[in-house]
Amino acid sequence: MNDSLRRTLWISRVTFLEAVRQRFFAFLLLLGAAMVLSSVSLRVFDFGHGELKFIADFGFGGMFFFGSVLAVVMTAQLFFSEIDNKTALTLLAKPLSRAEFLLGKFCGAWAVLGVFIVVLAGLQGIVLWAREQELIALAEQSGKLPATFSVGGLGQLILMQWLRLGVVIAIVLAISALARTYSA
Amino acid sequence: MSPAISVRHLTKDFRIGIRGLKLRAVDDLSLEVPRGQVFGLLGPNGCGKSTTLKIVLGLVAATAGEIGILGHPSATSAARRRTGFLPEAPYFHKFLTGRELVRYCAQLSGVASADLDAAVEDALGLAAMTEAASRPIGTYSKGMLQRIGFAQAVVHDPELVILDEPTAGVDPVGSAAIGRMIHAMRAKGKTVVLCSHLLGQVEQVCDRVAIMDRGKLVLEGAVDDVLARRDRHVMTIEAMTPAARAAAEAALEAHGAKVTSVTHPRRSLEDLFRELVTGSRDA
C-alpha cells in the first residue's frame, strides 16, 4: 500500500513537471493573468462591496474558464497523445497498476491546476487589495463606510475553484476512458 | 530452472472496425526462450512480433494460449520488476530530461532510494548517455532516443530485457554500440529478447533466432545450427595464380571433392562504413 502510494506520487510528480514545462501552460497562465489584471479597469459606480465582488467574480470566472481549458487539454493529451503515442506503454510495462497510473495522472493534473489557480488568485488578491485601498480613501473623504474583502474569503474561493476543476478533470478522464474502451 | 519466457499456443485476434472484422496477428505460436541467451525474433513487417512481445509483457490480452515469464504465469508485478522493456519507436515525455526519465523509471520499477543515484548513473553510462542526460528528451536524435530507452529498460537491473527494434533509425556505429550493450547484458547473465530487421546485426548478436511469418512460427533454433551449411566449405586464399588454382582444383578432384565456385570475398557495406566513419556526433 505504501509502495502503491509512492508510485502514484511519482507519477503525479512527473505529470506535474511535464505539464508545467509546456508552453501551453505558460500561455494560459499569461492569458489568465491578463484577464485578472484587466479587471482593474472595471468600475462600478456604487463604490462599495458590490464593486470588489464584481471584480472578484470576473477574475474567478476567467480563472475557471482558462483552468477548464487547461484541464481538458491536459487530460485529452494523456489519452489521445500519450496512450496512442505509446509513451504510456513504457510505463505500463513497469510493476504498476492501471489504477495507480490513472490516479497519479489525475493528481498530477490537479496539482497543476492548483498552481494555476493559486498564482492567478494571488494576482487577483493584489488587484482587489489595491482597489480596496482606493475605495477606503474615497470612503473616508465622503464619510461612507469603507468596503473590504477578506483573505479568508479569497482562500475559500480558491478552494472552490480548485474543487470544481478537479471535477472537470475527473469528468474528462471518465469520458475519455469510456471513449477509448469503445473505440479500441 | 524455468525458461525466461515460454509461450504455448498463443493466438491473438484483433477486432477491426465496428463490424468486428477479425485480424489474426499471432497464430498458434509456441516458443521457449532459455535463460542467459540473446534471442532474436525476426519476421517481415506486420507478422506479429511486437504483438507477441506486448502479450508476453501483459500489455495486450491474448485471445488464447499461455504465457510464462521468469517462472510466473503472465506478467505479474513480481515478473515486471525483473523485466525491462524498450517499446518500438519509443516516445517518452518530451519535457523531462534523460536523467529524470531514467530516474522515474527506476523508482517505478522498485529500485530502493539508497541505490537510486548509482543505478541511474550506471544505466546512463551503459547506454553512453551520460553527457546528454541533462537535456530534455524532446531535443534528442533518434539514436539517442533508442539509447535512453535502453537505459530506462535496464536501470533496475532486470533479469530479462525485451527490446523491440532497438536499432531502428540508428546509424551503423550506434547500432554496433547497442550490440555491445546487449553483449554486456548477456555477460552479466541476463536474457535479452530482441526484434530487428537488421539481419546482419541479429546474426552477430543473437545466440538463438525465431522467424515468424503471418503470425506463425516458421523456424526456431541456435544461430550456428540454423545458418551453417555443413555440406559446403569456404577457403580464403591469398596470392593465388591461375597455375596454383588449376593445381589446387586437380588435387581436390583427386579426392572426389569439387570446386563449385570461386569468387572474391567482399566486405559488407557495414564494415566499410564503420571503417570510414568514426562515430556520430552524439555517440
Ligand SMILES: Nc1ncnc2c1ncn2[C@@H]1O[C@H](COP(=O)(O)OP(=O)(O)OP(=O)(O)O)[C@@H](O)[C@H]1O
Ligand atoms: N491495436 C491493434 N489493432 C488492430 N490491429 C493491430 C493492432 N496492433 C497490431 N495490429 C495488427 O497486427 C499485425 C501484427 O502487428 P505487429 O505490430 O505485431 O507487427 P510486427 O511484426 O511488430 O511488425 P513491424 O516489423 O512492422 O514492427 C499487423 O497486421 C497489425 O496491423
Ligand SMILES: [Mg+2]
Ligand atoms: Mg513491430
